[in-house]
Amino acid sequence: MITKPKGTYDLYGKKGKETVALRNFIEELMDKFNYEYIKTPLFESSELFHRGVGDTTDIVTKETYDFVDRGDRNMTLRPEGTAGVIRSYIENKMSNDASVPKKFWYFGPMYRYERPQSGRYREFQQFGIEALGSNDPMLDAEVISVATTLFNMLGLQGIKVNINTLGDNESRELYRNALLDYLRPHIDSLCDDCKKRFEKNPLRILDCKVDGDNEVLKNVPKTIDYLNESSKKHFDKVLKYLDALEIEYNIDTSIVRGLDYYTHTVFEIEASVEGFGSQNVMCGGGRYDNLVKTLGGPDTPGVGFAIGIERLLTALEFEEISLTDDDSIDCYIMPMGDEQKEFSFALLSALRILGIKSDIDYLNRSIKSNFKQAERLNAKFAIIIGEKELEEDYLTVRNMQTKEEEKVANEMIITYLFDSLMDNEDLCDCGCSHDHECDCDDCDCDK
Numbered sequence: 001m002i003t004k005p006k007g008t009y010d011l012y013g014k015k016g017k018e019t020v021a022l023r024n025f026i027e028e029l030m031d032k033f034n035y036e037y038i039k040t041p042l043f044e045s046s047e048l049f050h051r052g053v054g055d056t057t058d059i060v061t062k063e064t065y066d067f068v069d070r071g072d073r074n075m076t077l078r079p080e081g082t083a084g085v086i087r088s089y090i091e092n093k094m095s096n097d098a099s100v101p102k103k104f105w106y107f108g109p110m111y112r113y114e115r116p117q118s119g120r121y122r123e124f125q126q127f128g129i130e131a132l133g134s135n136d137p138m139l140d141a142e143v144i145s146v147a148t149t150l151f152n153m154l155g156l157q158g159i160k161v162n163i164n165t166l167g168d169n170e171s172r173e174l175y176r177n178a179l180l181d182y183l184r185p186h187i188d189s190l191c192d193d194c195k196k197r198f199e200k201n202p203l204r205i206l207d208c209k210v211d212g213d214n215e216v217l218k219n220v221p222k223t224i225d226y227l228n229e230s231s232k233k234h235f236d237k238v239l240k241y242l243d244a245l246e247i248e249y250n251i252d253t254s255i256v257r258g259l260d261y262y263t264h265t266v267f268e269i270e271a272s273v274e275g276f277g278s279q280n281v282m283c284g285g286g287r288y289d290n291l292v293k294t295l296g297g298p299d300t301p302g303v304g305f306a307i308g309i310e311r312l313l314t315a316l317e318f319e320e321i322s323l324t325d326d327d328s329i330d331c332y333i334m335p336m337g338d339e340q341k342e343f344s345f346a347l348l349s350a351l352r353i354l355g356i357k358s359d360i361d362y363l364n365r366s367i368k369s370n371f372k373q374a375e376r377l378n379a380k381f382a383i384i385i386g387e388k389e390l391e392e393d394y395l396t397v398r399n400m401q402t403k404e405e406e407k408v409a410n411e412m413i414i415t416y417l418f419d420s421l422m423d424n425e426d427l428c429d430c431g432c433s434h435d436h437e438c439d440c441d442d443c444d445c446d447k
């Protein structure tokens with residue numbers, strides 16, 4: 001048997017439905033926030049990620065899927081979404097568009113060669129946003145609010161926003177020197193990767209998974225103590241805007257994020273859901289005012305985030321939140337014999353086109369097992385089409401909830417179904433035939 005690659009999973013059934021529903025939910029939300037959809041290729045030239053994400057990051061040094069294509073080009077499966085969006089922004093000259101800032105959302109698979117574990121895959125999906133062209137701290141707060149609004153609207157509890165700032169280039173440089181001075185006497189106690197990072201990009205040391213528990217790293221200087229005036233002001237304003245939206249946050253000076261491109265605000269959002277385990281960070285993001293220029297575009301500030309869809313779905317599952325409560329169909333069509341199949345098939349198509357969710361028997365079942373199938377599919381109505389029905393131009397319609405059957409003239413079927421489906425929506429789920437307004441005592445449902 002050929003099996004799926006390590007660290008990947010097949011999406012189908014309930015999880016598949018939940019993912020589609022979540023994507024639809026996100027799509028509607030992004031429309032309200034006035035962000036536009038963008039899709040960039042799943043692979044890009046390797047250079048994009050080396051320059052964009054950074055040569056010294058774990059993502060690029062250890063986690064990329066690199067390959068040489070048949071035209072001898074070095075390609076990489078995208079490990080994250082931002083670099084591709086920025087490449088597209090530059091290549092398509094979107095900076096010429098007067099409607100600044102440009103605000104995008106994306107949704108799709110990312111690839112990282114990681115050690116698979118729960119909440120950590122080699123192919124996983126991210127929903128992300130990028131807002132380009134304004135350095136207003138209001139936009140940093142808006143980006144954070146997109147994530148918190150999504151989580152709140154989904155009904156997730158225990159959401160925690162952890163935020164920090166790296167400051168602008170000048171502040172980062174001041175901090176970098178302070179960090180080098182602090183680490184220099186302890187360099188021997190660092191892992192081999194961190195020894196290299198010390199030379200090339202010391203900030204990355206703070207993100208090291210190996211040295212995470214090293215005492216030396218627990219007392220490192222904090223970026224927040226090395227901010228120049230304008231960086232301090234920027235951060236204070238971000239916090240004020242978050243206050244204005246009543247978004248609670250926790251300033252966590254240990255966050256520096258795994259990618260090279262961040263400046264100013266960096267943040268992570270975690271779900272403190274019981275039983276979730278250690279992979280509970282659902283969202284990571286921040287401001288990246290140098291990235292567009294680094295990738296060869298005009299000097300353009302940006303801010304964004306990415307949310308891990310698998311972790312978000314797990315959080316929803318733990319909190320017993322489902323986005324797909326409707327697993328029923330409206331109509332199940334049962335042709336009694338071969339002679340009725342063409343008519344039935346045409347009716348099926350007509351119902352579907354009119355927006356009535358319908359299906360048909362494809363296995364020539366007996367009437368008894370057809371009713372069982374209608375129950376399995378949670379059909380609201382079964383339409384029985386036999387010899388007599390065709391001869392006399394009517395259909396037998398069974399209400400699967402009340403078990404009542406009616407003869408409906410062919411030309412009346414659509415009107416009949418529309419009317420009945422609307423009535424049916426008012427019925428109690430328990431099938432007691434009382435409508436939602438009913439508060440009589442014989443009804444044992446809560447409606």
Ligand code: ATP
Nearest residue numbers: 114119120121124258281282283284306307308311
């Ligand atoms: P981590 O510290 O967990 O490795 P990260 O900092 O590498 O996360 P980001 O690059 O910020 O993650 O990606 C944003 C989000 O995408 C993460 O918060 C997480 O929810 C999700 N994510 C990242 N890597 C994976 C993965 N390998 N499998 C599933 N989800 C992932």
Ligand code: MG
Nearest residue numbers: 058059114258
């Ligand atoms: Mg990671």
